Amino acid sequence: MAKVKFLKRDEIESATLCLLADYGRKYGALAVPPVPVEEILEAHLGLTLDFDDLRTRLGTPDVLGATWIQDKAVLVDEALDPTGDRLREGRYRFTLAHEIGHWELHRHGFLANAGHPSLFGDKPAPSIVCRSGSRNDPMEWQADTFSGYLLMPKEMVLAAWQRRFGSLTPYIAKDEIADLSAKWGLADDQQPTVDAAKEMARVFNVSGQAMQIRLIGLGLVRTEQPPPDLFDATSSVSSAIGREGEALAKPLAISAYGGHREGFWKEKMPV
Amino acid sequence: MAGNPAFGKRIRDLREARVKTDPTFSLRQFAERVGISATFLSKVERGEFDPPKAEHIITMAGLLGVDADELLSLANKVDPELEKIIKEQPTALPDLLRTVRGMSAEELRKLTERAREQKD
Numbered sequence: 001m002a003k004v005k006f007l008k009r010d011e012i013e014s015a016t017l018c019l020l021a022d023y024g025r026k027y028g029a030l031a032v033p034p035v036p037v038e039e040i041l042e043a044h045l046g047l048t049l050d051f052d053d054l055r056t057r058l059g060t061p062d063v064l065g066a067t068w069i070q071d072k073a074v075l076v077d078e079a080l081d082p083t084g085d086r087l088r089e090g091r092y093r094f095t096l097a098h099e100i101g102h103w104e105l106h107r108h109g110f111l112a113n114a115g116h117p118s119l120f121g122d123k124p125a126p127s128i129v130c131r132s133g134s135r136n137d138p139m140e141w142q143a144d145t146f147s148g149y150l151l152m153p154k155e156m157v158l159a160a161w162q163r164r165f166g167s168l169t170p171y172i173a174k175d176e177i178a179d180l181s182a183k184w185g186l187a188d189d190q191q192p193t194v195d196a197a198k199e200m201a202r203v204f205n206v207s208g209q210a211m212q213i214r215l216i217g218l219g220l221v222r223t224e225q226p227p228p229d230l231f232d233a234t235s236s237v238s239s240a241i242g243r244e245g246e247a248l249a250k251p252l253a254i255s256a257y258g259g260h261r262e263g264f265w266k267e268k269m270p271v
Numbered sequence: 272m273a274g275n276p277a278f279g280k281r282i283r284d285l286r287e288a289r290v291k292t293d294p295t296f297s298l299r300q301f302a303e304r305v306g307i308s309a310t311f312l313s314k315v316e317r318g319e320f321d322p323p324k325a326e327h328i329i330t331m332a333g334l335l336g337v338d339a340d341e342l343l344s345l346a347n348k349v350d351p352e353l354e355k356i357i358k359e360q361p362t363a364l365p366d367l368l369r370t371v372r373g374m375s376a377e378e379l380r381k382l383t384e385r386a387r388e389q390k391d
Contacts, residue, residue, distance in 0.1 A: 027294060036294065038294075038297040038298070038299055038300070039294030039297055041297075042290050042294070042297045042298065043290045043291060043292075043293075043294040043296075043297065044294075046291070048287070049297070049298045049299075049313075050298070050313040050316075050317065051309055051310040051313040051314075052310075052313070052314075078310045081308060081309050081310045082299075082309075083299070083302065083303070083308035083309050083310065084308065
C-alpha cells in the first residue's frame with residue numbers, strides 16, 4: 001500500500017477548488033450547484049465509470065466503490081446506481097466525489113508502486129477499496145473530506161444560502177434538533193437533519209446529512225445557542241468559518257474512517 | 272445473459288470519444304437519454320449483458336451519430352421497422368427478398384442503386 005502523505009484541510013480544499021477551476025476552463029465555469037461530479041470524473045479526468053456487484057466481485061461486505069489507478073477505472077457498487085431513484089443521488093454522488101479524491105490526492109503513490117496482484121479475471125485487484133463502516137484510515141478520511149469540499153464548495157454554499165435566506169445570518173438549529181430528536185426518539189450521538197439543510201441538500205444534490213455537516217462547518221447552521229453578542233450576522237459567520245476545522249471534525253454523519261484493508265468510510269443514510 | 276463484447280466495446284469507444292468534449296455522454300446521462308439504467312449500460316458495454324432491444328440501439332445510434340444498421344448488425348438484431356415495411360406489401364416484398372437471397376453484397380448494392388434510380 002502506498003504511504004499516505006499528511007494533508008491539512010485547507011490543502012484538500014485547495015485541491016478541490018483547483019479541480020473545479022480546471023473543469024470550468026474546459027467546459028464553462030460552474031456558476032450554480034449541483035457540482036457535476038460524473039462529468040468531472042468521466043469527461044475531465046478521463047476515468048472510466050462502471051457499475052458492478054462489487055460485494056460479490058471483491059468478496060467484501062459493505063463495499064461502496066473501488067478505484068483502479070493504473071486502469072483509470074472507477075467501479076461503484078450497483079446498489080448505489082440512482083437510476084430511477086433520486087433519493088439515492090446523494091450517497092452515489094458522495095461516493096463518486098470520494099473516488100475522485102483518491103485520484104487527485106493519492107494516485108501518484110499507486111502509479112509509483114505499479115503492479116498489484118491479480119484477484120480475478122483480466123483486471124488486477126483495485127488499488128483502493130472503499131467500504132462503509134470502519135475507522136482511522138487517513139487516506140479514506142482525506143477522500144471523504146475532499147468529497148465534501150468538492151460537492152459543496154464554500155463560495156457556492158454561501159451564495160446559495162444568501163439567495164435562499166436573504167442574508168448570511170446563521171440558523172440556530174438547537175430547538176429544531178431537540179424537537180426532531182424527541183419526535184424520532186434519537187440517541188444523543190445521532191443528529192437529525194434540520195429543514196434548512198434538507199432544502200440546501202436538494203440544491204446541491206447531496207444527502208441532508210452531508211449538507212448539514214458542511215453548513216455547520218461554515219457556521220451557517222449552529223447547533224448551540226450562541227451568546228447574545230454573537231448575534232451580529234457578519235461576525236458570527238466569520239468567526240464560525242474560522243472554526244470550520246473544529247466543527248467539521250465532529251463525526252456527525254460521515255463518521256467512520258479507516259479499517260482493516262486499504263480503507264473504508266461511512267456516510268450514514270439521512271434520518 | 273451471454274453478452275456481446277464486440278457490440279459493447281463499439282458503444283463504449285464511441286461514447287468515450289464523445290464524452291471528452293461533451294459531458295452529456297457520461298455513462299449515466301447517456302443511459303438516461305437512451306432510456307436504460309446506468310448499471311445495465313455499464314454491463315452491456317463491458318460485454319457482460321446482451322445488447323438492449325432494437326429501439327434502444329437505434330436511439331444510441333442517433334445520439335452517437337452512427338448508422339443504426341451498423342450497430343443493429345453488431346447486436347445481431349433487425350430494425351423492427353422492417354417488419355412494418357414488409358407488411359405494407361405482404362406478397363411482393365417477401366418474394367423480392369427470397370429472390371435476391373444468395374446474391375453478393377456488391378450485387379445487392381448495385382441492385383439497390385438501380386432501384387433507387389427507378390424510384391426517383
